[in-house]
Amino acid sequence: TGAGEGIFAGASFTAPADLQRTWGLSTSYADLGPMTPGVRSVQVIEESENRRVIAIEIKVLWKELRLVFEVEQEPPEAVRFRLVHEVIGDYRGVCLLRAAEPGQTRVEMATW
Structure with a gap:
């Protein structure tokens, strides 16, 4: 998508x-x-301590898609992902975690 286009969610x-x-x-x-x-299925294609490549097969209405996500992890505080797909485009996200009150975790997520 071009500048200012696309979907942002947080x-x-x-x-x-x-x-x-x-x-x-x-x-x-x-x-x-x-x-x-x-x-329909989730498959870890590649895995190391801080990186995973995950293939997810989904069905949306009548269309079946195979989505391959590159996931980077910074334990135990951050997960970032990227998906590049010919139909969906370039889709990214982040999930940040931080300790809150005892026994609780503050979670902040965003996708774009």
Whole structure:
């Protein structure tokens, strides 16, 4: 998309779990398929300590798409992703975590 075009979304909330638990839940992709409507499969193609490449097959209405996300992780505080797709375009996002009150984590997310 050109400058000023596209979709931006942001959200922030306090998770009722400590930072380590929230990090673990935020970076586990095993349940993504069963939890997300339209997701047919999730496959980790490449994995290292701070980087993953994840392929997700989805069905939206009558169209099936294979989306490949590059995910960079800075444990336990940040997850950044990028998707480049011929139909969807260049799509990016970030999830930032920080310890809040005891047993809680502040989560800030944005996509663009």
